[in-house]
Amino acid sequence: MKIFDTDAIGEKWLRKLAGHTSRRSMVSRLGLALVAAPAFPLLPVSRAEAAKPDRSPEAKTAFARNAQSSDDTECNYWRYCAIDGALCSCCGGGIHSCPAGSEPSPVSWVGTCINPDNGKAYLIAYRDCCGKPTCNQCFCDNTDRQTQIYTPQLNNDIIWCFGTQSMQYHCSTAVLVGGAE
Amino acid sequence: MATALLTAAGYAGGTTPLAHPAFGMRDPALARSDYIENCGGCHGVTGSTAPALVPELRGRVGWFLCTPETRDYLLRLPNVAHSRVRDDAQLAELMNYVVYVIGQPNIPVKAQPFTAEDVARARPRALSSVNLTRERARNVAIAMKRCGAPASLRDFYDGQTAR
Numbered sequence: 444m445k446i447f448d449t450d451a452i453g454e455k456w457l458r459k460l461a462g463h464t465s466r467r468s469m470v471s472r473l474g475l476a477l478v479a480a481p482a483f484p485l486l487p488v489s490r491a492e493a494a495k496p497d498r499s500p501e502a503k504t505a506f507a508r509n510a511q512s513s514d515d516t517e518c519n520y521w522r523y524c525a526i527d528g529a530l531c532s533c534c535g536g537g538i539h540s541c542p543a544g545s546e547p548s549p550v551s552w553v554g555t556c557i558n559p560d561n562g563k564a565y566l567i568a569y570r571d572c573c574g575k576p577t578c579n580q581c582f583c584d585n586t587d588r589q590t591q592i593y594t595p596q597l598n599n600d601i602i603w604c605f606g607t608q609s610m611q612y613h614c615s616t617a618v619l620v621g622g623a624e
Numbered sequence: 625m626a627t628a629l630l631t632a633a634g635y636a637g638g639t640t641p642l643a644h645p646a647f648g649m650r651d652p653a654l655a656r657s658d659y660i661e662n663c664g665g666c667h668g669v670t671g672s673t674a675p676a677l678v679p680e681l682r683g684r685v686g687w688f689l690c691t692p693e694t695r696d697y698l699l700r701l702p703n704v705a706h707s708r709v710r711d712d713a714q715l716a717e718l719m720n721y722v723v724y725v726i727g728q729p730n731i732p733v734k735a736q737p738f739t740a741e742d743v744a745r746a747r748p749r750a751l752s753s754v755n756l757t758r759e760r761a762r763n764v765a766i767a768m769k770r771c772g773a774p775a776s777l778r779d780f781y782d783g784q785t786a787r
Contacts, residue, residue, distance in 0.1 A: 548676070549668070550666050551665045552665050553660060553661055553662075553664050568664070603665075605678070606674070606676025620660055620669055622657075623657050624651070624653050624654040
């Protein structure tokens with residue numbers, strides 16, 4: 444006969460526990476809770492939508508991963524993530540300013556772009572310059588955050604020359620509005 | 625005139641989230657950012673893009689808080705109800721930024737902030753198949769009659785008819 448039989452000791456202890464523990468006891472409830480917990484989500488509603496946007500490197504778009512911050516006459520300059528049109532910086536204007544003879548539209552298309560230098564997201568207003576024939580330089584069509592044309596207010600193909608003297612589209616600027624949350 | 629001069633001006637710059645919901649915003653900075661991203665292109669970062677033919681919000685949109693019907697009108701506007709901001713509480717905060725910050729100082733006294741429940745109720749009843757110009761005129765008439773909103777609210781922006 445063995446002097447120290449762990450199996451027997453364990454069995455004896457468990458039988459004793461089972462015999463002394465009622466079905467409603469703390470121990471059985473705790474055991475039940477441990478087994479059942481994964482079956483229930485911890486929060487009753489989906490919080491994913493309420494959370495702030497994911498700006499992690501993994502969540503970046505192809506544009507954001509390849510963007511640069513040195514040359515604003517190239518389509519992959521970081522502020523151009525949702526621009527559609529000719530870059531004013533190639534047409535005699537600047538990233539913030541319309542070329543002489545054209546006027547900025549009061550309305551714009553707003554995009555959220557990530558600055559590769561600090562990884563932060565910024566709100567960018569694409570303000571069209573209007574009133575001159577289209578400038579055929581540096582034509583870009585970047586599409587972060589835009590949807591199909593059947594949701595016209597969420598598509599940047601539309602020319603935003605509203606409220607100007609002429610609806611004629613010349614080029615697009617990318618004005619930094621502020622930080623995005 | 626039934627208006628309250630609210631000290632919401634500080635939130636226009638909104639960088640520090642408040643501990644308690646002031647004017648229905650737990651996170652005014654996020655509400656502002658959501659406004660600029662989803663509405664600011666056409667309505668303007670500070671609520672005006674006149675002379676573009678877009679209803680000016682600055683100093684005007686708060687009038688619509690005055691009756692249950694006109695409040696509901698704002699939430700049922702297609703681009704509000706179908707907003708890509710899908711969380712009802714987050715959209716309610718965006719709309720509270722619009723009425724309390726951009727709409728100031730013309731906010732009816734006793735006006736209650738929008739809640740997630742208000743948004744949830746309005747979303748399925750989006751004004752998708754009505755004449756929006758007519759619907760807007762009807763709600764402006766209510767705000768003028770019941771709350772003393774100025775007749776200039778009939779225009780899309782102040783001075784529109786003078787042009």
